[in-house]
Amino acid sequence: MAAEPASIAPALDRRVRRSRSSLIRAAIDLVSDRGTAAVPLSEIAEVADVSRQVVYQQFGNRDVLLLEAALDLLRRELLPGLSDLPDSPDLRAAAVAVVAHFADHRPFYRAILTSSCAFGVNQALTRFFLPHNRHAVRLLWGQDLAPQEIEDLSAFLTGGWATLINTWVVEGDDPLDIEGFADRLVRTVSAVIGAIGPSIAAGKEHGG
Numbered sequence: 119m120a121a122e123p124a125s126i127a128p129a130l131d132r133r134v135r136r137s138r139s140s141l142i143r144a145a146i147d148l149v150s151d152r153g154t155a156a157v158p159l160s161e162i163a164e165v166a167d168v169s170r171q172v173v174y175q176q177f178g179n180r181d182v183l184l185l186e187a188a189l190d191l192l193r194r195e196l197l198p199g200l201s202d203l204p205d206s207p208d209l210r211a212a213a214v215a216v217v218a219h220f221a222d223h224r225p226f227y228r229a230i231l232t233s234s235c236a237f238g239v240n241q242a243l244t245r246f247f248l249p250h251n252r253h254a255v256r257l258l259w260g261q262d263l264a265p266q267e268i269e270d271l272s273a274f275l276t277g278g279w280a281t282l283i284n285t286w287v288v289e290g291d292d293p294l295d296i297e298g299f300a301d302r303l304v305r306t307v308s309a310v311i312g313a314i315g316p317s318i319a320a321g322k323e324h325g326g
Contacts, residue, residue: 275310
């Protein structure tokens with residue numbers, strides 16, 4: 119069978135990217151407007167101006183589409199802000215950036231965090247934030263902790279932040295208090311840091 123002409127393949131790739139992007143934007147807009155993740159795929163496809171078959175081909179089902187929509191939102195709107203932060207463990211700046219993002223998109227996140235795709239979204243959020251927390255842990259204690267200890271502490275901090283943020287997004291009073299909640303996160307992490315620091319120092323003194 120002859121290979122597809124080179125001029126056709128890039129055009130198909132562009133069309134796939136456009137339809138994928140359109141579906142993600144439509145999913146975010148509809149879920150945010152309705153306040154529920156139970157938006158029919160047919161409506162998402164209609165708003166995106168594609169067929170339902172395209173949705174199934176690219177995502178398989180609604181839960182996967184919403185999961186990818188959440189990750190796309192994080193990458194487009196939150197990641198650039200985190201990347202612009204100084205290369206130092208500035209906990210409050212990171213907390214404000216993260217909290218403001220979730221507050222800005224609360225209707226969308228609240229809907230999917232209380233839907234059938236909540237477990238998958240939480241796992242994806244953990245994978246998204248884990249590298250950032252790992253980087254902070256290495257900056258703080260990279261010379262004093264073993265690799266497995268860095269991984270364990272990074273996972274612990276990520277899970278703790280995720281639990282607090284999820285509860286705040288879903289159950290917090292309107293309007294969400296971004297500054298106040300960022301301070302709560304910083305105090306919590308600072309307490310963990312304050313407890314861990316002396317134990318690391320003690321371990322070094324005893325040759326641990």
